Amino acid sequence: xxxxxxxxxxxxxxxxxxxxxxxxxxxxxxxxxxxxxxxxxxxxxxxxxxxxxxxxxxxxxxxxxxxxxxxxxxxxxxxxxxxxxxxxxxxxxxxxxxxxxxxxxxxxxxxxxxxxxxxxxxxxxxxxxxxxxxxxxxxxxxxxxxxxxxxxxxxxxxxxxxxxxxxxxxxxxxxxxxxxxxxxxxxxxxxxxxxxxxxxxxxxxxxxxxxxxxxxxxxxxxxxxxxxxxxxxxxxxxxxxxxxxxxxxxxxxxxxxxxxxxxxxxxxxxxxxxxxxxxxxxxxxxxxxxxxxxxxxxxxxxxxxxxxxxxxxxxxxxxxxxxxxxxxxxxxxxxxxxxxxxxxxxxxxxxxxxxxxxxxxxxxxxxxxxxxxxxxxxxxxxxxxxxxxxxxxxxxxxxxxxxxxxxxxxxxxxxxxxxxxxxxxxxxxxxxxxxxxx
Amino acid sequence: xxxxxxxxxxxxxxxxxxxxxxxxxxxxxxxxxxxxxxxxxxxxxxxxxxxxxxxxxxxxxxxxxxxxxxxxxxxxxxxxxxxxxxxxxxxxxxxxxxxxxxxxxxxxxxxxxxxxxxxxxxxxxxxxxxxxxxxxxxxxxxxxxxxxxxxxxxxxxxxxxxxxxxxxxxxxxxxxxxxxxxxxxxxxxxxxxxxxxxxxxxxxxxxxxxxxxxxxxxxxxxxxxxxxxxxxxxxxxxxxxxxxxxxxxx
Numbered sequence: 140x141x142x143x144x145x146x147x148x149x150x151x152x153x154x155x156x157x158x159x160x161x162x163x164x165x166x167x168x169x170x171x172x173x174x175x176x177x178x179x180x181x182x183x184x185x186x187x188x189x190x191x192x193x194x195x196x197x198x199x200x201x202x203x204x205x206x207x208x209x210x211x212x213x214x215x216x217x218x219x220x221x222x223x224x225x226x227x228x229x230x231x232x233x234x235x236x237x238x239x240x241x242x243x244x245x246x247x248x249x250x251x252x253x254x255x256x257x258x259x260x261x262x263x264x265x266x267x268x269x270x271x272x273x274x275x276x277x278x279x280x281x282x283x284x285x286x287x288x289x290x291x292x293x294x295x296x297x298x299x300x301x302x303x304x305x306x307x308x309x310x311x312x313x314x315x316x317x318x319x320x321x322x323x324x325x326x327x328x329x330x331x332x333x334x335x336x337x338x339x340x341x342x343x344x345x346x347x348x349x350x351x352x353x354x355x356x357x358x359x360x361x362x363x364x365x366x367x368x369x370x371x372x373x374x375x376x377x378x379x380x381x382x383x384x385x386x387x388x389x390x391x392x393x394x395x396x397x398x399x400x401x402x403x404x405x406x407x408x409x410x411x412x413x414x415x416x417x418x419x420x421x422x423x424x425x426x427x428x429x430x431x432x433x434x435x436x437x438x439x440x441x442x443x444x445x446x447x448x449x450x451x452x453x454x455x456x457x458x459x460x461x462x463x464x465x466x467x468x469x470x471x472x473x474x475x476x477x478x479x480x481x482x483x484x485x486x487x488x489x490x491x492x493x494x495x496x497x498x499x500x501x502x503x504x505x506x507x508x509x510x511x512x513x514x515x516x517x518x519x520x521x522x523x524x525x526x527x528x529x530x531x532x533x534x535x536x537x538x539x540x541x542x543x544x545x546x547x548x549x550x551x552x553x554x555x556x557x558x559x560x561x562x563x564x565x566x567x568x569x570x571x572x573x574x575x576x577x
Numbered sequence: 578x579x580x581x582x583x584x585x586x587x588x589x590x591x592x593x594x595x596x597x598x599x600x601x602x603x604x605x606x607x608x609x610x611x612x613x614x615x616x617x618x619x620x621x622x623x624x625x626x627x628x629x630x631x632x633x634x635x636x637x638x639x640x641x642x643x644x645x646x647x648x649x650x651x652x653x654x655x656x657x658x659x660x661x662x663x664x665x666x667x668x669x670x671x672x673x674x675x676x677x678x679x680x681x682x683x684x685x686x687x688x689x690x691x692x693x694x695x696x697x698x699x700x701x702x703x704x705x706x707x708x709x710x711x712x713x714x715x716x717x718x719x720x721x722x723x724x725x726x727x728x729x730x731x732x733x734x735x736x737x738x739x740x741x742x743x744x745x746x747x748x749x750x751x752x753x754x755x756x757x758x759x760x761x762x763x764x765x766x767x768x769x770x771x772x773x774x775x776x777x778x779x780x781x782x783x784x785x786x787x788x789x790x791x792x793x794x795x796x797x798x799x800x801x802x803x804x805x806x807x808x809x810x811x812x813x814x815x816x817x818x819x820x821x822x823x824x825x826x827x
Contacts, residue, residue: 520629522665522667524625524627524628524649524665525661525664525665525667526667526675526679527648527650527653528625528626528649528652528653528658528659528661529653529675529679529735529739530650530654530680530682530683530686530739531678531679531682532650532682533648533650535678535682536650539667539670539675539678540667542669542670543668543669543670543718545669546668546670547668547669573681573682
């Protein structure tokens with residue numbers, strides 16, 4: 140059976156199984172399912188999917204939910220956490236909440252589970268005000284909404300500064316021959332509140348997994364959110380990650396995406412600026428090889444005046460890897476005095492690697508500063524000679540130059556332990572044993 | 578130390594070195610002078626192993642060993658150091674991190690462990706003082722936004738850190754004001770010993786007032802057309818290169 144048919148036919152069983160009695164959510168699910176049913180999975184003929192085909196990924200016989208529960212010991216998965224800092228943790232194993240690996244709270248703020256928030260009456264107003272409000276109605280996000288059940292629910296109340304970062308980690312154990320996961324996160328940051336979040340999806344075996352993750356983020360007036368996505372999954376793991384962010388006046392939201400692994404990764408990142416005097420930051424480092432594929436699809440929608448957006452994506456592609464950058468900046472007629480910057484720089488390490496870069500600017504206001512730049516290049520021969528003449532071997536010299544190329548994206552990572560981890564992941568990815576930081 | 582015999586090299590089908598012979602012994606300072614385009618920088622690059630140049634004939638021996646087949650980094654590990662005429666700017670790599678990587682990779686090649694961080698910092702402090710380099714400078718990106726003088730001082734700082742057997746200073750004096758020139762020359766003089774050798778490639782005699790050469794060679798049209806003592810440098814300063822060109826033409 141095709142995956143689409145399998146999903147549609149298992150919907151009733153799914154709703155029965157989770158026995159959630161919330162008519163509001165049930166209604167959204169049913170509507171979302173019919174949208175998915177009519178649209179189907181995106182295909183290459185869809186403009187937004189021109190350079191990324193899901194065909195190969197979708198041919199696996201995915202289980203729509205895990206049949207058995209698999210216990211994981213912390214010591215076995217510790218390397219996937221940023222373990223040298225105190226943090227809140229929301230951890231899932233094969234889509235199910237793993238309480239013994241997690242550290243949640245309801246103490247003035249809520250750092251807990253989506254299933255809990257969907258079920259408990261006291262969260263009903265937040266769910267009704269925020270859930271599925273900014274997520275697009277496209278097929279994949281609709282599919283996620285139809286099967287919404289589990290994920291992270293984070294609500295930071297007014298004036299609260301969350302002092303430790305929150306780590307959201309989804310493990311898949313390979314207990315199923317092939318597993319489809321559809322986590323759904325809702326993050327609401329009230330006025331003047333602040334939070335840092337690290338998100339990771341990690342497969343623990345070579346069994347295929349496909350994660351179709353949707354996150355909705357709301358930053359109210361003067362809210363500050365720093366969000367980090369660490370994507371370094373195994374060769375048979377694919378991820379479609381859709382993140383929708385609604386920002387209020389004077390808020391600051393940044394999203395850093397580090398894509399170093401996985402079979403196919405598609406990042407949809409949409410910012411909607413609903414208010415004045417705010418800024419949005421979108422940064423990414425992609426370093427891939429083999430036949431890996433990473434697609435960044437971004438949108439920044441400037442709706443009101445006096446706002447800024449900064450996009451900086453760096454990509455390093457070797458072997459037969461494929462990169463896609465599709466960055467759209469939309470400036471409404473009312474959004475005067477907008478400053479929007481976008482840059483996408485790429486290094487192709489050999490002849491077989493490919494990058495498709497497509498910046499799009501749609502500007503309807505007349506008093507704005509918008510710039511975009513895209514470069515595709517190779518490592519500088521003179522720089523290579525210089526480093527090698529100082530005794531740094533070719534491989535290490537290449538790695539150093541690649542690191543330097545990506546460095547300005549890393550500079551803005553605000554959690555030192557995370558930055559340190561990313562540095563190590565980069566060194567490992569480039570196959571060298573040199574410290575980049577001193 | 579370094580013995581070059583009948584060296585011929587070309588790049589992009591253009592023959593540049595046309596039979597160089599040079600014998601440099603430990604403890605000596607050699608100056609190679611010559612008009613623009615005579616092949617001075619090419620000679621430096623070929624000794625350092627730059628792959629764009631192809632050696633057609635002849636050989637280069639370092640301490641009796643033929644280095645033709647060695648890569649750029651292997652030559653560096655064996656103690657060849659090239660101070661660049663145009664040091665490359667590398668944003669995102671700090672001077673300190675670069676130096677640390679360079680020194681530790683050189684140690685690794687010799688079968689040594691990484692230098693302990695504390696020792697490394699001490700060495701960096703010591704050598705940067707020798708070149709009167711400000712501490713803040715060390716955490717800046719390599720050569721990025723450095724003035725001409727800062728770049729050259731940074732090159733000699735690297736030389737001080739790596740303690741090469743053979744240092745080739747390619748136009749190190751160009752772009753230096755008199756103070757920077759003195760600092761650089763002073764650094765080189767302090768690093769000079771009976772166990773190493775220095776080759777100074779220069780267009781002018783100016784640097785040679787500070788670093789006194791034992792031998793001066795004139796390179797013209799890919800060949801060494803004249804060798805002599807330091808007095809030859811004065812003669813060139815006074816008379817220019819035209820008489821050399823004429824002599825070579827005859």
